[in-house]
Amino acid sequence: MIAPSPTVANHHAAADHQRPVLARTAGVVLALTVALAVLTLAFALPAVKSKPHAVPIGIAGPTTVTEALQRAAPGAFAVTYYPGVAALRQAVLDRQVYGGLAVDTGGPTLLIATGGSPAVAQLLTQVGASFAQHSATPLTTEDLAPPKAGDPRGAGLAASALPITLASILPAIALVFVVGQRVWIRAAAAVLFAGLMGVTAAALLRYPLGSIDQNFWGVAAGLALGIAAALLFILGLGSLFGRTGLAIGAGLAVLIGNPLSGLTSAPEMLPAGWGTLGQLLPQGATATLLRSTAHFGGAGAESAILVLSCWAAVGTVLMATAALRRT
Known part of the structure; x- marks a missing residue:
């Protein structure tokens, strides 16, 4: 029996070694393609499908005004009636509605709140202009x-x-890998980071960007609570389940929470049901809290604070479970 030459044997060994490398490479390319496709859909789909769904607005005037609005934009608005323009104005300031139309003997008055949502304010401006054109009366707009x-x-x-x-996301990953198994040190560092980041973000919005000019500490506190809630939850998942938990938390935040936050438009501008889901997640609640503190002195922030407190509590429970399990 003739043994194979060393050259042939080396060739077969190299080929056998190369196959798993090629398979892994193909797997990485395929996985990255799928991941980027999912990321693109997560960010683009809510924007592409965006349109008004039962946007809360107020009417102070006859029912014919609502009928005209429904004809102009069927299903776009959820209307609440108010006894007069003063009551409607207060409802907008309390963030019960995004704006509204008051019609009395003095002519129509459109109330908007750009700080609540520039997209909704623009929509109401268009609808108000259309109403004034059809009624042949001058329109007064108040922001x-x-x-x-x-x-x-x-x-x-x-x-x-x-x-x-x-x-x-980033602090949660860093704390899991840097701090080690000291769960409560991770928690303390997370709360400290959230407070510092809240003040820093508010300062950036106030000074370089000029996006806020009042209630600085309210904005900072709201941002700190929002960051702490999401951070503690992701950190809790990482403390309990390690890298898998971090991946799940980061995926939920980036692929679901961020696109459905409504901060770029409004929750009611997202596809039906998606906006409601987004407001139950830390990112959506933080968006609502940010707009409330930045433009309305904190009005309408109660539900957002409750949601964020629940997420922070869940994260704390997860970390406590991880600490007890290790003990």
Whole structure:
């Protein structure tokens, strides 16, 4: 029996070694393609499918006004009636509605709140202009939460959505790998980071960006609570389940929480049901809390604070479970 030459044997060995390398490479390429496709869909789909769904607005006037609005934009608005323009104005300032139309003997008055949502304010402006054109009466427009002089398009708050999300993911990853198994040191560091980051983000919105000009400490506290809630939850998952928990938490935040936060438009501008889901997640609640503290003195922030407190409590329970299990 003739043994194979060393050259042939080496060739077969090299081929056998190369096959798993090629398989792994193909797997990495395929996995990255799928991941980027999912990421693209997560961010683009809510924007593409965006349109008004039962946006809360107020009417102070006859029912014919509502009928005209429903004809102009079927299903776009959920209307609440108010006895007069003063009551409607207070409802907008309390964030019960995004705006509304008051019609009396003095002519129609459109109330908007750009700080609550520039997208909804623009929509109401268009609807109000159409109503005035059809009724052949001049329209008075009053912006109860106007954009700031340093940021007339309100782009600063909208652009802060992803950085706020990353502020809960990156520290969680770092603390899990750097601090080791000291769960309560991780928790203390997370709370300290959230407070510092809240003040830092508020300072950036106030000074370089000019997106806020009032209630600085309210904005900072709201941002700190939002970052702490998401960070503690992801950190709890990482403490209990390690890298798998971190991956799950980061995926939920980036692929679901951030796109559905509504900070770039409004929850009611997202596809039906998606906006409601987003408000139950830390990113959506933080977005609502940020707009409330930045433009309305904290009005309408109660539900967001409750949601964020629950997420922070869940994260704390997860970390406590991890500590007890290790003990």
